[in-house]
Amino acid sequence: MNTENDSRPSPETMLKLANAEEAGNNGLGRLQLFLGYAPGVGKTYTMLEAAHQRRRDGRDVVAAYVESHGRSETDALLVGLEVLPKAAIEYQGVRLPELDIDAVLTRKPQIALVDELAHTNVPGSRHEKRWQDIEELLAAGIDVYTTVNVQHFESLNDVVAQITGVVVRETVPDRLLDLAAEIRLVDIPPEELLQRLREGKVYIPEQAALATEKFFRAGNLIALRELSLRRAASRVDTEMRAYMETQSIPGPWPVTERLLVCASGSPFSEKLIRTTRRLADELKAEWFTVYIETPSLGAQQQENRERIWRDLRLAERLGAQVTTVTGAKVAETIIDYAVRHNVTRIVVGKPTKPRWREFLRPPIVDQLIRLSGAIQVHVVSIEPTPIKPGSQITKAKQQLPWFGFLASLTLVSATTVLATLLRPLLSPTNTAMLYLLAVVLAAVRLGLKPAILTSTLGVLAFDFFFVSPHFSFSVADSEYIFTFFGLFTVGVVISTLVAKSNERLEVVREREVQTESLYALSRDLAAAADMDAIMAAVLKNISEALNAQLAVLVPEGEQMKVTAISQELFLDMKELAVADWAFRNRQPAGQGTETLSSAALLYLPLYTTASFLGVLGVKLGQAADYRSPQNRRLLDAFVTHISLAMERVHLSLQAEQAQILQARESLERALLNSISHDLRTPLVSIIGALSSLRDENLRVSDKVRRALLSGAWDEAERLNRFVGNLLDMTRLEAGELKLQTELCDVQDLVGCSLAALDQRLNGRGVTVTLAADLPLVSMDMVLVTQVMVNLLDNALKYSPTESSLEIQAQTDENWLTIEILDRGPGIPDHDLKRVFDKFYRLPVPEGKGGGTGLGLSICRGIVEAHGGTIWAENRPGGGLRIALRLPLRREQETRNADGK
Amino acid sequence: MLMGNNLPRILIVDDEPAIQRFLHTALDNDEFSLHQAENGHAALTATVASKPDVILLDLGLPDMDGVEVIRRIRQWSQVPIIVLSVRDREDDKVKALDAGADDYLTKPFGVGELLARIRVTLRRALQQAPEPVYRIDELEVDLARRRVLVRGEEISLTPTEYDVLRLLVTNAGKVLTHRQILKQIWGSAYLEQPHILRVNISNLRHKLEKDASRPLYIVTESGVGYRFKGQP
Structure with a gap:
């Protein structure tokens, strides 16, 4: 960044360091990772040993979830530690043990032991993954000790798969590594591990037994061990660098880089994103992932959007800043974004399409290189990842256009009949024109495939009936080949164009609807003077725009209260708890998210930079819609609008109250002035009169005496009346x-x-x-x-x-x-x-x-x-x-x- | 001391030293012998020990409710009790009177007023039977013959009006609460129907008073009851 000031640590560096140092002091708990390279290396054992050490140091340690897998050494180590009961979550009729996160939060120990960071929770638990549970514990200020194997880290996932041939499903975002205040590497030589395995000292779940055989091969173990050592070493390296940076020790660290990678939903995307993450790691660079939404790609978008969504989420988990940008031309939009965000390198995949297609449209790589200017473009060679069985996109069944084919057949037959009737009037060339008309009609009305069928059938019919020799497919005059080709091309081009323009129209229409609904909402919100009006506007507009059912919840005391809700929608205790979670953690929860996704609704927190206002609950028509970028973007826009409107009303209420308070204060001041005046004035006369009567040296005549007394009497009466009035007023x-x-x-x-x-x-x-x-x-x-x-x-x-x-x-x-x-x-x-x-x-x-x-x-x-x-x-x-x-x-x- | 024994004894019950001091000063005129108590329990003890002729009782005592003190005393003694209370507690006054207090004074009050009340109360306590004929200003009530004369002219009253008048006259100078009058004349069933009493009082005033809007004989004690003007 600022090269001339290299000797001084940058503010960001200081901040990062301060964050790391203060983890634990600033309300966040510290995370300690016990990192191993395979099951059986003794992570849990080491963690328990450390726990005992902490306990002896006088810390409050609790075993929140420790799985001993029946190993006696581990069990023995649990003795003397407070073990919290596990929650039993019922899933498909079986009660499965899980971490009871609420019990830990209530118990609030200083240190909680939670085994197996990469664990996937039973459906119905609060979070999908255990690392999310742990993040919540950390947020509550509880230190957490946990165990994890190196292959579970997201960025290493594909490397591990390459080495071992086993795809690890349970992954953990890399940022947990960054988050960890301390990483303890638990390491034993592979030979020893294999020995333990043979002795049956390593617990292997039954369902994984098959994979295990492949997994526990000496070669694999050595590679994994190296991976974990390297990861731990790179962490040490990072700390060392950070230390050098703060101490202003000059060193060879690079200028801040910014990397950009695009998500496209293609099979290569995932790998490209992981590669970029590793590159970013090596370069200590920030990185961005963008998805360029083009108006013309409507259909492909529909098909791809779940995959794109997945890519973007992956990037997010890997620590990228994720954005969706709209633009007509992909390459130009990318460059534009890159320039605006000071990106230094763009990572793209090597093109895999056949060369001849480049002739028609230059690949994006070429376009990027041409436009990039000072920005470096990294072209990465990538093999497609085999699509995992779990992530298979269920393609909507293509409905076969039987109707279209039938219609095209009819069309061609009709044309043939017509052409036969008109034969005496038309030359063969113009007869071809009739078929051309049929193809155009099919292309416009029936779509691409029927149009191609029509042109093929048309060419065949033309050849069969009208080109000599008649009633045979052989062509005497080679000139007609050109006619066939013409018919065919026209059919394909027109139907493609029509299909495209239809798609474009669809996209435009969708946009139009979205813009309109946003406009309608913001107009209604602008007119809304109070909360009730805002709620009415929200319910009306959003439910219309998304065909959704809605609920708005605001905090009331300790709980979330529903202030507005669509008819027929009811939120039970569980839904309220999800809303509560979303509000407290200021993150979306429920349907379509990774947190409490079994909820019926999606809950989005309503907030502005200044205040947290409540939660919007949305129930869309279809489950899949929750993840679509369009809906999420629209919802985000709605949420922003609602939040601003709610804040505006809050602020105006506050202003009003401040005004009332001020008015009351000035009234109270007036009251106080008046009271002190009215109380004092009579007392002045009374005390004055009494003092002159009491003073024996003062000789007062009887007349003066009487006057003084009667004056004092009158004033006393007045004081009495005043006090009486004041009491009445108060009452x-x-x-x-x-x-x-x-x-x-x-x-x-x-x-x-x-x-x-x-x-x-x-x-x-x-x-x-x-x-x-x-x-x-x-x-x-x-x-x-x-x-x-x-x-x-x-x-x-x-x-x-x-x-x-x-x-x-x-x-x-x-x-x-x-x-x-x-x-x-x-x-x-x-x-x-x-x-x-x-x-x-x-x-x-x-x-x-x-x-x-x-x-x-x-x-x-x-x-x-x-x-x-x-x-x-x-x-x-x-x-x-x-x-x-x-x-x-x-x-x-x-x-x-x-x-x- | 011998003389002191013959003077009427007044027990002053008030927890405010300033009021105690003021009452002592006001009443220290060789007419009475003064005793004091700072709280309810001390008042009960002192009532037994010093056998006062009049008790001046503040209703707001630190240890027990003044009305409760009256109730306990009334269980065994008919000693006259004058209640001292502040203006915004009409309820308490009525409760105290219903419990058996003889009169009340609203704080702040003048010394003359206090002395007058004490004297009236003492006189009434000494008086064994009501005099057969009660005269005040231009009004004469002959209790033996059931005759009422205003400026020498007999006026006719309904039986109820006469009963009300007789009750007031025989308690002249003393406040009677609405409940006390209603209970005496109409019986317990009419306790919650004070309008019957108001109508009769109104009628009585029209018949007895020179100006019914500024009555001299039957004085309304707002929110409490009525008092018949005592003989000076």
Whole structure:
């Protein structure tokens, strides 16, 4: 990279190293691999020995899954270790032991022993492979000790197959080697291993016995041993290099390389990918695998897509960055991608097609070399891997176009009849034109094979019936050979063209549909203002686009809760657990993935860079569709759109809450200011008055004494009122106010209110006008009395001393209306509503105690708790009218005076 | 000390030292002899030991509910109890009165008010039988002849109204809760029908009071009950 700064370790190097060193400290567990070259070398034994050592060091070690295969030495070593019970998974009626990953996670030891990294789990387990279990344990911060043989590593898979002739199915991604904090090579000489084998000390599963014979040959073992030693050595080498890099020891390491290989779904692809991985390893290079999707390859794509998908997954497991790119011209797209990603080398396979085909279309290799510029192109010679029985692609049965052949036969017969009829009018050459028409028709309507049949039959019929000698296939005039050739070529070309354009149309149509559904979704999402709207848009659009059933799950506390779900879809506990896994591990799970693939749905986590929002569950029509790149790409696009929309709503909710919080804070500040002011002011007068009365040196006249006392008294009363109001307000706001309604006499209510204000009324005139037939009204009399007292108190405070107050009460059909009227200054019209807000105050005329700004809001709270309303209006002729209405409850209205 | 023995004994039950101090200061006027208790259990012990004539009881005690203290005392003693309580606890007041308390005062209160209540309570406790004729201001109730006069004019009351009035008059100065009145006049079956009482009170006021909206004789204790104006 930066050659001039070679003496300084690059940031990436430092980061990588820090990662390796801190594995175990940063929440991840450390992985220790016990690497052997064949069964029986003593990996499990060595691992158990190491475990005992750790235990003696005081670490918390647990045997999570150790398979002793009945070997007594191994069994003996298990003594003294805590052995966790194995899970029993039922598969086809048999209960098979498996690692109980949840038990380990719950037990959470410091070190867990898990035998056989390459093990494939019983279907129905959480993960397909044991290495995935181990990754989850590591992610949970548990150190894991595990055993593995060298031939299980993905990149060595084909080499091992070449050496031993045995294809190992159970493979482990190479990155686990990189992930391992420590690799312990367990090695014994091959002769010794063979000796142990003869003594029956090596466990061999029955089903593998046949392969074993081939496998345990001295030559094989030597080769495998060398492989494992080399792998371990290369690891040491890596560590050494890393050390040198951090210490800035100058050395011959290469400039960072970037490799690119293409997946094509061809039988060579797999090998090409493995080769590239090895090359990348040697070069310490990053590597990319791309799949170029061309619009014209529709049909081939259908056929190949599972193989392509497999290739891409293989590359991913081997550590490549995997992408699918769309482009019309393969070579140009590859180069374009390579340039954009600073690729230094492109790896391609040597062409195997016959040379004559190159004449028609230059091979991609040539195109690449021509376009590559500074990028090196590696051409690798490759033999096709025999397709493994397990990975055989079941080709869709080609339906024989019987109909097409029949139709072409009919067509040719009809043409012949027509030509016979027209014979007197047409020359033989033009008769050939009739057959040409038939071929064109067949090519356009019936497809390639019927078209070829038509042209062949046509040529034969033409020859038989119309070329002399008639009724024989021999051709007199060699010129007609050209006619045959013409007919044949036209048929093939036209039908190929039609087929291609049809395919292209299909692809375009599919694209169109996808684009449209994406557009529709994003349009609906953009319009969605809340979660419900988003969910509705998601359900509607995606189920239409993919013909799928959907569920959206979001975390609620510790669990995943379904917020939206298609009709007829139901998620049981197991499905919820899969969704939960996908959410927690932020990886797709379920159908079409390698994790919990027995689930009915595919679960995709919904996340943005900032937050994890939930999981989208998808149930497609066909199982195969889950792996198709188109569907996955479309789903990925959907997921991104949904995530962004969900985040947007989350953010706007948060913003709203922040705003509310801010408003509340400023209100609380105002409240605090107001309260401290209102509490202090009376205390100032009280303490002041008391201090002057207490001070014996101060001679105060009787008059002053009385004034001081009465001032202190008034202020104390005011303080008392204020505290009372504050308590009421608190109770109202805390929702603690429980109405104790009873049927009450309105006159009694008025009487109580006036009695409570007796002192402050101080002889002021109050006119009470009550309608004659007032019924008993259901209310909490204590609270409504307080409303009346507050209202009357205000009226007293704000109106001139000489003016009188009025209280009126009447009922209509449903309401009791009580009015309190004064002749004060009234309230500015625009404030009529605001007077009922907390801490709204009007300036009080001189010489009367200020209000608390709470009285009216308490009134409103109480009245509204009764289901009533309260409002203020200015009276004609000056003054204020405050009216409150309380609902009448007819059924309780009994005026039975003499119950006795 | 000899003199002290003849003075009415007041037991002050309150856990707040400030209130204790205030009550002691307010009542320390050679009219009463004062005793104190800081919690419910001490109050019960002191009631036995010092045989008070009046108990001033705060409802919010640290060790037990004030209402419970009243109940226990009432099991063996009819000593007058005046409850001291804060404003927002009407429920507690009613419970205390129903449990047998004689009166209540809402904190904060003036000393004059307190002294008046204590005197009324003491007088009523000393009074053996109600006087046959009760007179206050312009109202005269002749309990022997079942006659009620307002400004010298006899007014007619229904039997129920008279019963209510008589109950109030014989307990003049004391708060009667709705339940207490309902139970006395109508019986336990009517405990949950206070509107019957309200209608009768309303009618009584219209017949007795000068201004029914500002009653002088039958005072409503909001949320608690009624009190007939005591003789000064």
